[in-house]
Every structure is written in structure tokens, then in C-alpha cells.
Amino acid sequence: MKLRGIILIALLLGVLMLGGACASDSAKLAEGFDADRVEESAVKVIDLLNRQDSAALVDMSDDTMKGVMPEAKYQEVYDMMKEWGAFKANEKTEVMGQQSNGVDYAVAIVKSKYEKKNAVWTISFDKEMRLAGLFVK
16 A cells, blocks of 8 residues: 555646646745735645545646646545544645746645644646645555
């Protein structure tokens, strides 16, 4: 099961990079992004993951995410999350900007507390606030 989790994390990291939102450097949000809206959208993504609402996640995704993370693929994420126990709270959120290939993205890093584990979500959005990247560790 741990190997599957590592593979899943590697896949999600790839999605994050494809989405152009690697959060290695903290930067100001580009014009057109609102930090509060980015944080609200990130919390919504985590809520949808906790509720296992794959259809809604795909609905809010950009074309790259839709291609890499179709509804059925989210089951692997849910299987990993089951091991964490019940969701308790989002404890801390940091919002920053990132640019890749001349395209601006907003990135939210959210620390979430679960019954048996803490998770750190890195969730990115394009200018239309479509989900462009998702990574968890």
C-alpha cells in the first residue's frame, strides 16, 4: 500500500508540474487573482476530496487536469485518504503566485489535520480559477 501511495504522490506531482504550479518559490499573486478567492477555492477542493465528489473535482478542473485526473483516478486518492482517518480541520493556508511558460497560476498550500495524519495539500489554479494542479504529502 505504501508503494501505491508513493506512486500516487509521484503522479500528482507530475500533474502539479504539468499544471505549471510548482510551489517551490513564494511569489506575489499575479494581477487578476484574489488571495481570498484562491484560499476559498482550495478549501473547496479539499472538501470535495473529503466528500469523494470526483464529478465536481473534474468539473472545476482545467483540460490538463481533466486528462490526467478523470473521475475514476480520484479513487486512488480516496483510498489513500481512508488511511488518514476522519478529517478534523484545515489548520494553515499560504497563498502565492507561480509562473510557468509565461502563464500565471495561483497556488494554495493548505495544512489539513486528519485523525491519524496531517496532510499538506498544494493546490493550483489558473486565471479562470480552474483546478490546474494537485499534490499531497
